[in-house]
Amino acid sequence: MAATEKHEILLESGTNEVEIIEFYLGSQSFGINVHKLREIVPYDPDAVTRVPESIPSMIGMLLLRGQTVPLIDLREHLRKRQGELDPDTRKVVLVCEFNREVNCFLVDGVNMIHRVSWKDMRPMDEFFTPYRPRFTGSIEVEGREIMIVDLEHVISEIFPEQADMMGQAEVPDDFKRDSRQDVKLMVAEDSNIIRNQIVTILQNSGYKQVTSFVNGEECYNALLALRDEMRNTGVDLSDRLNLLVSDIEMPSMDGLTLCRKVKTELGMKNLPVIMFSSLINEQLAYKCKEVGADSHISKPQINELVKLVDGFCIK
Structure with missing residues (x-):
């Protein structure tokens, strides 16, 4: 069956x-x-x-x-x-x-x-x-x-x-090191082990400003506060956040819902969102596109995630 x-x-x-x-x-x-x-x-x-x-x-x-x-x-x-x-x-x-x-x-x-x-x-x-x-x-x-x-x-x-996603973090050249350290990232992932792996390899690759959340709802609340700050102070989103990486399976609020809310309810259409999940297949890839995700990648490819982040954030 x-x-x-x-x-x-x-x-x-x-x-x-x-x-x-x-x-x-x-x-x-x-x-x-x-x-x-x-x-x-x-x-x-x-x-x-x-x-x-x-x-x-x-x-x-x-x-x-x-x-x-x-x-x-x-x-x-x-x-x-x-x-x-x-x-x-x-x-x-x-x-x-x-x-x-x-x-x-x-x-x-x-x-x-x-x-x-x-x-x-x-x-x-x-x-x-x-x-x-x-x-x-x-x-x-x-x-x-x-x-x-x-x-x-x-x-x-x-x-x-x-299960070893870490591998060897890429040693960035001087240009990438300088560029990456100014990038501000958010990560939403409910697994402590995987969340720590993602943050560690991003930081080892030169992305030092990474804020992580245990589920989509906590991440959404932080983004909601950021939106209110932008409205009250006039600060630009890019001064506070450059990219969001999210799992799909999470309690309270899943990654697809988080992405949809970010792009529509919060009005952050220009914020790149990468879906990083063990479930990525043709059907899930379609759903990622439906909610406005800018890219998607399967969890074992953590070094490929760094390259994706580079593509969106390193000019």
């Missing part, structure tokens, strides 16, 4: 809504963004090649239409007990694509797709950040608490090399 067959009606861009597919591990509900799901297939143990000396949750390589793809037992990785699982339950595999990589996740079953608002998504308390949480938040749907799984985090624990 292809994900595109399950939800043919696309969400209007910038409405701060998201579609979550609910699945089960034991008797507990979990969810992921539908945009990460390519398809759902029955689990066939005979199609799996075991990987010697791998961690317990790494089942092996799944043969999927002539290609081998990593298969992760999500219940094992999240250390979720068997619970009230019917022994006759036919497990399924979620075939997911994000960060330009395809990975498969074994789950105990799927329920349905829910359209919800990011505003209703409760982020995980920052208290859990040092413990490397595997969830980005939760939402209540029809009396059930659905935990949103951070698949990027799960993959980073199994394949650390896939």
Whole structure:
């Protein structure tokens, strides 16, 4: 069953809504963004090649239409007990694509797709950040608490090399160093790890004036205050801010909604906005364009992000 067959009606861009597919591990509900799901297939143990000396949750390589793809037992990785699982339950595999990589996740079953608002998504308390949480938040749907799984985090624990976005920051020449240090940037990203990586590589590349926010709503409020300052003092936007980098998936306010509000409600049409997300595909690229984003790029390409910023800010 292809994900595109399950939800043919696309969400209007910038409405701060998201579609979550609910699945089960034991008797507990979990969810992921539908945009990460390519398809759902029955689990066939005979199609799996075991990987010697791998961690317990790494089942092996799944043969999927002539290609081998990593298969992760999500219940094992999240250390979720068997619970009230019917022994006759036919497990399924979620075939997911994000960060330009395809990975498969074994789950105990799927329920349905829910359209919800990011505003209703409760982020995980920052208290859990040092413990490397595997969830980005939760939402209540029809009396059930659905935990949103951070698949990027799960993959980073199994394949650390896939999650390393840092690489080597470009050492700028004198011209770029002088030009970059005067540029003022904002970054909206809910993941502490990724947000710190983005800020670090921008600063190492010479962009010293970077202000970061944990979600789109906090960033929007800062931009709203900036707009009011501009109205009261007559200061030009370019004296305070040159470019915004935003994730798409964020609680409270997503990046598409943030971009739309920046370009329309705040009237900052000339402020370049770069969408930097693990979800970038043809459909999301179209949505980025719809809300007025000036460019978009996938999260593994962090050094390409620096080049994009250069293109907008270095004359």
